[in-house]
């Protein structure tokens with residue numbers, strides 16, 4: 001989770017305020033900073049660079065012994081230097097089983113500006129943070145059980161990544177991630193992964209990142225095939241997007257619906273709902289502003305839409321509850337903070353800068369372009385139609401990217417499987433006989449709503465299942481190129 005970033009020194013909240021994936025800006029979750037708060041964010045000291053970079057190559061610490069303690073499982077961490085002043089941090093764990101043939105799964109957290117160490121340590125990595133926030137426990141449902149996993153802190157400036165902040169859109173982020181992967185796969189330690197089946201898994205702002213990265217990888221593959229560029233093709237076979245922001249126009253009414261009625265309890269009073277609904281429907285309201293953004297709107301039109309909609313709709317409708325898990329009041333202490341742990345193991349894994357869960361300047365760079373409100377559904381449709389297996393999933397206790405909005409986005413998809421999808425009814429998703437959610441399949445597309453889960457789906461448990469057990473079944477089925485099925 002990320003620190004609740006409050007840029008105005010006047011509002012300095014104690015750092016004990018638990019972090020979230022999406023920064024709170026001037027008191028608004030996902031808000032757009034005023035000029036004053038940009039100025040104070042820019043005054044933050046740049047991280048100290050402590051090692052010489054090696055542009056176009058990796059700097060690697062092998063087998064640090066941190067986190068993954070299963071005997072014989074290879075791990076590596078360090079930096080891929082895009083340039084002399086742009087370094088991307090990665091942490092790689094080979095599969096616990098059959099690493100030489102297992103697929104490669106990439107993991108990206110969202111934000112924008114959030115570190116993928118969140119996914120590693122709170123959700124699906126080889127170890128999980130304990131409630132004491134200083135120790136970890138081995139995760140029996142780690143996604144590296146049957147896949148080689150690569151956690152990437154991006155864009156530059158996020159988490160342990162270090163250097164010039166040149167990225168302010170998902171498209172720019174995609175180009176840097178592709179460049180990083182070229183450097184990674186070229187390294188002799190990882191060149192056995194060239195041509196291996198590849199999957200992108202992501203959450204939250206990953207509803208933009210995932211489709212954008214996947215579509216970019218496919219277009220780069222085509223450019224390599226036609227001789228336009230040289231590079232290593234990426235054998236993209238799967239894309240997973242959890243609790244994602246993909247198509248804001250279709251998803252924002254979900255906040256109103258979810259606040260009024262969800263599987264647990266209403267979040268706010270009727271009058272707050274009515275007010276937010278007015279902000280949605282009124283002339284030049286949120287709906288009109290997102291529409292203008294999506295119809296070729298400028299960065300400033302999109303940025304204003306983000307500011308308006310997040311202050312009038314996203315922020316007020318959660319009431320006193322945690323945006324990431326509405327069964328808790330804000331702030332939910334779970335999942336536990338990973339900041340102390342990561343800074344205690346920083347040098348052992350090759351980290352060169354103080355780890356922060358979220359970089360506010362990176363968030364600001366995206367807020368300036370209004371990337372938040374752009375529509376990534378066309379890229380998702382391209383990827384589905386190209387034959388990449390796609391799963392969209394959502395935890396039913398998450399407000400911030402709630403299932404009402406995500407299911408509206410899925411229903412709006414226009415792909416070769418959409419006609420079939422519309423004929424499907426939800427099936428119960430069971431894991432070893434325990435009900436865990438409800439799902440639909442159509443062709444190589446699947447959707448599942450996971451019961452009892454907040455924003456970080458694999459961090460939760462339900463019924464008799466262990467933490468992350470339902471999410472692991474989903475991951476395994478998709479990674480072995482199967483549609484979802486109950487067990």
Ligand SMILES: *[C@@H]1O[C@H](CO)[C@@H](O)[C@H](O)[C@H]1NC(C)=O
Nearest residue numbers: 256257260273274277278281
């Ligand atoms: C929102 O406003 C529209 C138009 O006034 C109305 O039809 C709809 O029922 C309202 N929805 C809610 C949840 O209040």
Ligand SMILES: *[C@@H]1O[C@H](CO)[C@@H](O)[C@H](O)[C@H]1NC(C)=O
Nearest residue numbers: 130131132332333334335336
């Ligand atoms: C950790 O804390 C959460 C609530 O914050 C609680 O539900 C969970 O049971 C705790 N885990 C352990 C192992 O004590």
Ligand SMILES: *[C@@H]1O[C@H](CO)[C@@H](O)[C@H](O)[C@H]1NC(C)=O
Nearest residue numbers: 197237389443444480481482
């Ligand atoms: C994955 O499954 C689909 C549908 O069954 C099939 O068309 C495709 O060839 C499979 N891909 C691989 C890599 O096996």
